[in-house]
Amino acid sequence: QVTLKESGPALVKPTQILTLTCTFSGFSLSTHGMRVSWIRQPPGKALEWLARIDWDGDKFYSTSLKTRLSISKDTSKNQVVLTMTNMNPVDTATYFCARIRPQSVFFDNWGPGMLVSVSS
């Protein structure tokens, strides 16, 4: 059974760095074809894809946010970490991590999401 869960601070101040961790089970990110993404959703708004990391270490970022994002993995801990710099109130959102079905292009398993608020 595949599960994912996001963790990190619920509140950050403007200009601070946000670090979120996705801890997963039921698969290994060292297995060929495995990929994990981060997606966010501001309250009442649409989903926004942020970043992806692949089993081979390849990393991809949203064009509009790539200067502020960094994604990494710790295979031994079954974790994917997302950092976002220079946080702003408009970054207030629920942040999800999700697995991409191997050999396909859709998110087949999602974490429950974590609401991060940006406020002084």
Add this chain to the structure above:
Amino acid sequence: NFLLTQPHSVSESPGKTVTISCTRSSGSIASSYVQWYQQRPGRSPTNVIYEDNQRPSGVPDRFSGSVDSSSNSASLTISGLKTEDEADYYCQSYESSNLWVFGGGTKLTVL
């Protein structure tokens, strides 16, 4: 990057059929697969259609997907509407396999 445009909301009665569109702003809709996700309030999204028209196991065959190159759009059709289908629906595609895009979402009301 391209945009995926969806109607803000649609509504239909139980038992009827509804279609939600997803129009790609640039580039061919057929150049990359389209997925659809259902999101109920307070819940994580779940996939209902992948690779244009494939249903994950457990998704009823009342859900179907299609792509129309002439309008450069994809569609999600739900037949035999049930009140439990009331949710937000998002289309999703990608560019060059590495830049992923979601549509703005459509709120489906079943009344």
